[in-house]
Amino acid sequence: MGLFDKFQGLVAARGELEALGIDPFGVEIERILSPTEGIIRGRRTILAGTNNYLGLTFHPDCIAAAHRALDAEGTGTTGSRMANGSYASHRRLEAELAAFYGMRDAIVFSTGYQANLGVLAGLTGPKDVVLLDADCHASLYDGCRLSGAEVIRFRHNNADELATRLRRLGARAADALIVVEGIYSMLGDRAPLEEIVAAKREHGGYLLVDEAHSLGVLGERGRGLVEELGVLADADLIVGTFSKSLGGTGGFCVSDLPALELVRYSSRPYIFTASPSPATIASTRQALSILASGRELRARLRANFEHLHARLTAMGYTLGASPSPVIAVVLADRVEALQFWNHLLQRGVYVNLMLPPATPNGVSLIRCSVSAAHSPEQIDAVCAAFAELRATAGSVVAEHGAGG
Numbered sequence: 255m256g257l258f259d260k261f262q263g264l265v266a267a268r269g270e271l272e273a274l275g276i277d278p279f280g281v282e283i284e285r286i287l288s289p290t291e292g293i294i295r296g297r298r299t300i301l302a303g304t305n306n307y308l309g310l311t312f313h314p315d316c317i318a319a320a321h322r323a324l325d326a327e328g329t330g331t332t333g334s335r336m337a338n339g340s341y342a343s344h345r346r347l348e349a350e351l352a353a354f355y356g357m358r359d360a361i362v363f364s365t366g367y368q369a370n371l372g373v374l375a376g377l378t379g380p381k382d383v384v385l386l387d388a389d390c391h392a393s394l395y396d397g398c399r400l401s402g403a404e405v406i407r408f409r410h411n412n413a414d415e416l417a418t419r420l421r422r423l424g425a426r427a428a429d430a431l432i433v434v435e436g437i438y439s440m441l442g443d444r445a446p447l448e449e450i451v452a453a454k455r456e457h458g459g460y461l462l463v464d465e466a467h468s469l470g471v472l473g474e475r476g477r478g479l480v481e482e483l484g485v486l487a488d489a490d491l492i493v494g495t496f497s498k499s500l501g502g503t504g505g506f507c508v509s510d511l512p513a514l515e516l517v518r519y520s521s522r523p524y525i526f527t528a529s530p531s532p533a534t535i536a537s538t539r540q541a542l543s544i545l546a547s548g549r550e551l552r553a554r555l556r557a558n559f560e561h562l563h564a565r566l567t568a569m570g571y572t573l574g575a576s577p578s579p580v581i582a583v584v585l586a587d588r589v590e591a592l593q594f595w596n597h598l599l600q601r602g603v604y605v606n607l608m609l610p611p612a613t614p615n616g617v618s619l620i621r622c623s624v625s626a627a628h629s630p631e632q633i634d635a636v637c638a639a640f641a642e643l644r645a646t647a648g649s650v651v652a653e654h655g656a657g658g
């Protein structure tokens with residue numbers, strides 16, 4: 255087996271897409287115009303697959319804060335948080351995140367991916383056990399791999415199975431780490447956190463909730479599903495990202511556990527990478543303060559996603575979950591998903607194409623992510639493109655199956 259033989263399957267899959275004239279994984283946004291619009295393939299396109307939930311990427315206060323930091327502190331830190339890469343602003347953001355959640359401590363990482371790697375591999379090791387929801391994001395799986403912990407998967411959102419697995423662990427359950435997400439990234443469904451917390455209370459263990467898709471989206475103050483369901487105090491560790499509702503890049507973990515501070519010293523993804531740039535930290539701090547200061551953006555986001563969800567349902571589409579900013583349209587197979595994705599783009603609507611093996615249960619999905627910044631007209635245009643596809647579904651596949 256040669257070094258490059260592993261790519262044969264990939265080459266074949268790419269060839270298949272080329273034959274169809276579709277390149278869903280090489281899309282270039284030639285020019286970004288706003289949080290919800292860009293130029294793709296030379297055409298003005300509505301961006302409905304960006305995770306820009308609150309639309310803060312172009313907020314004037316965030317841009318101004320980033321400008322000021324760029325001027326005052328330069329383009330990059332050129333070092334790790336552990337060495338020369340912790341500026342006062344990184345520490346301030348940590349204090350602000352901890353205060354936002356009402357927790358003792360927070361750690362800022364360079365991305366959300368690294369936050370998950372860093373917390374899991376910093377906290378758990380080969381002698382520990384992690385109970386992982388089967389649909390968890392790749393970064394949570396990769397964090398477990400890096401840690402070398404024993405991983406016990408439980409069926410997605412199945413708190414009974416989690417309870418059974420905890421019970422079987424006996425005395426070890428007390429130190430087990432249970433890992434779930436708030437809103438799941440592919441289907442947009444929510445974790446049954448009350449039941450998961452009940453299992454934890456009965457059998458023991460610590461709970462980590464990744465709120466990447468629910469920060470700023472759910473909860474009275476935007477603190478995610480843990481807040482919405484009133485279980486914030488039961489979440490021992492909350493991780494999240496700056497790259498979605500906060501419109502930047504970076505990630506974090508907050509916790510009341512005194513040991514969180516020690517994770518810095520044992521976390522390779524914290525130690526062996528450069529820290530986020532001053533401009534990134536400055537825009538994130540500004541975005542967090544906007545997110546925390548009111549409910550208006552959250553209310554607008556909710557109105558938008560409830561509206562799109564209701565309209566797609568009325569058109570007869572099968573959707574992945576009840577309304578959330580992630581609206582996954584379940585399609586028959588890969589070919590149908592590819593054709594739908596391509597047709598939406600041709601009609602000026604960009605969404606995410608999600609295919610197995612990246613999806614749960616091998617489903618093929620068109621994943622829309624809704625923003626507070628989408629105007630009613632943009633939501634209408636997205637709906638119109640989906641309605642057109644619904645009307646012509648059979649011919650769409652036939653027309654393009656031949657190689658169009």
Ligand SMILES: Cc1ncc(COP(=O)(O)O)c(C=O)c1O
Nearest residue numbers: 365366367391393439466495497
């Ligand atoms: C659930 C979840 N966790 C973590 C991440 C990683 O975040 P980041 O893009 O900041 O690395 C993502 C990104 O898609 C995610 O969906």
